[in-house]
Structures are given as C-alpha cells and as structure tokens.
Amino acid sequence: MKKYTKIGLSALCSSLASICVANAGPLEVTGTAEATWSNLGGQVTGNPIGMNTGLTFTGNGELDGGQTFSVAIAQTDKAAYSSANITLVTNSVGTFKLSSAEGGQGIGGYDDNMPRAWEEVWDTGIATNANFQKGVGSSTNLSWTSPKFAGSTLQIAYAPDNDGAQNNNKAVSGSASDAFGAGFDVVLDINPQFDAGGLNLFIGGSITDQTDADKSGVAKSQNLGGDHEEGVVGLELSLGPVQLGGQASVERLRTQTVNTTNYYGNSSWGVAFNVNDDLSISYSEARHIQSKVRKNSRLPGHIGYNHNEYTPKSTMNGDSIQVAYTIGGIGLKYSETSYDNTAYGGFDSAKVPRESRIFAVSLAF
Secondary structure, X not given: OEXXXXXXXXXXXXXXXXXXXXXXXXEEEEEXXXXXXXXXXXXXXXXXXXXXXXXXXXXXXXXXXXXXXXXXXXXXXXXXXXXXXXXXXXXXXOEEEEEEEOOOOHHHHHOOOOOXXXXXXXXXXXXXXXXXXXXXOOOOEXXXXXXXXXXXXXXXXXXXXXXXXXXXXXXXXXXXXOOEEEEEEEEEEEXXXXXXXXXXXXXXXXXXXXXXXXOOOOOOOOOOOOOEEEEEEEEEEEXXXXXXXXXXXXXXXXXXXXXXXXXXXXXXXXXXXXXXXXXXXXXXXXXXXXXXXXXXXXXXXXXXXXXXXXXXOEEEEEEEEEEEEEEOOEEEEEEEEXXXXXXXXXXXXXXXXXXXXXXXXXXXX
C-alpha cells in the first residue's frame, strides 16, 4: 500500500491566487493483480491464460466536530472506472453516501453473500444467464445507513430515476429508460456477535415505479399491473472456524409480451472451513429460476387479458468446490465448478452440463 499525503499550501502563485487546504487527509492507493489458468468442459477453451488488474484510490478528510468524509474510486481493469463513492460519516446520525457503483448500495450489495473460499458459484468462468436483484444499485443513488445498534444497521437507498445510468457531473440520464421512475431500497442487516461465534441475518426489498409503457415496446395503453419489485433474505452463521449460510432473492418485472421473462428467482447456500489463518476450503450451490409470460387467449387491452399467466419455471443449477491459500500478499486459489441448463433450456446445446477448473495467483499491494 502506498500513501500520498496532500500538502497544504498557504500561497501559490501570488499573481494568480491563494490556495489553502485545511484538515487534508491521505490519499491511499491499493491494488490487485490476478493471473488465471482456466479449463472449460463442454466448451472450446482456446487460450486458457487470463489476467486482471485493479486499483482503488481512497481519499479521507475530517470536518469540525469529528465527522469524517471519504472518496473512493475503483478502476477494475483496462482503464475503466467501475465505481465511485462519496461518503460522509457523522458522529450520531449515521452514514450518508453518494454512490455510482454497480450493485454497491441497497439490496444490490446482497446478491450472493454466502460463505466461500474464493468466488460465487456463478463467477467461476462459466457463462450463465443468471439474473440477480440490483435495486437502485445500478443507478447513481443516495443512501443512508443508520448507526449500529447491537450490531444491526438499517439502510435506505434512493434513485430519482432508477434507469441504470451512472451520470458524470453536470449530466442527466435523459430517456435512458422511460418505463422506470423513482426507486427505493430498504435493507435491515442484523449482525450480533456471541462468545461462540455470530450470525448475520439480512432482509431487504426494492420497489421502482413503472409507467404503463412496457419496456419491451408494448403499446402504452397496457397496464403493467404494478411496480418493479425485488427482494432478498439470507442468514449466515459463524461457529468457530466454520461458516455456513443460505439466501434467496426474487425479481418481478411485470412484462406483458408473450415469451418474455416476468419473474426471476435465485437461491444459494454454502459452507466454508477456515483451516487456519491462511487456508480456506468451501462448497457452494446455486439455483436460478426463470418464468416467462405464457400466450394469452385474449388480446392485450381487452377485458380478461391476463399477463400474470406464466410458463412452467425453467431452472439452472450449479455447484463449486474451492480452495484458497494466502502467503503474505500472494493468494493461491482453485475452483472446480459445474453448471447445467445455462440458458434456462432456451437452446438444446445449453442443456449440456458446463464445467470449469480454474487456478489463480493473485497479488495485493
């Protein structure tokens, strides 16, 4: 980790201006690099060597009275900034955050929080069509997190237009999504600690206003029948070196077009064993559900039109065994994963089981 401290200047270029910096804090730069060797079963592997680098810039400062503020900017790879946050931590009324980070705030930060040695089941090299709840996390949003009480916090996040856009300064999203309006997320995170271990129970919901205009281009006279809704609930237990947990999430899109997805569901569970401070082993499973609108006997807009009739659910299942070993700033990781029905049965070829074996070396600095 490298630190670059801002220097306060009492005067600079007297012919131009005087610049003062008070209570300036450090700017920290942390980074990671990871190299992988992947082998895919049931697919063409090609060149198995891959790599990824990332940098995170974090600046901190202090206001009068002890309140603190921070700015964090993450650059995941190939000069693309993936997220940015401006945070104000107060003494007694909680934390306020302006966030432009995919899935960072609200229920988007709970897409899969199950114990694992390395990655989520669905993030181990196999291309899936898994869809997770995002809430307002995909849009630039404002959030408030309460102070901790007995290890528990309440978080509320808000996006004036939950259209998935992350605006630069002085910019607006315009008509990025005419169907979506304002969105709200609420998450209760209960995390008490006990002598023998602890638990983490979280439950959250999201609701986004929808106009009568279907996202898929259906006539505006059609009523979507309600707002875009998402929810998540999960429980994780820590018992000494063992962690285990399970969670489930749902998303209701309320589309009306025949053969388009109206509902997604996900569930996952995992168990991890921390052999010591350096070595972890885990096993995880994930299940994904998709349901589409079935063909209706009546035309849209007519009495009796039922857009809540769904086709039988299509499911996709995966499991993963993982091992992670850390030596100082170097991590050695391995995963062996299998998935079936990776396109929810949309194509015969997608029903063939997919497998991946990945060995990774990661560096942290």
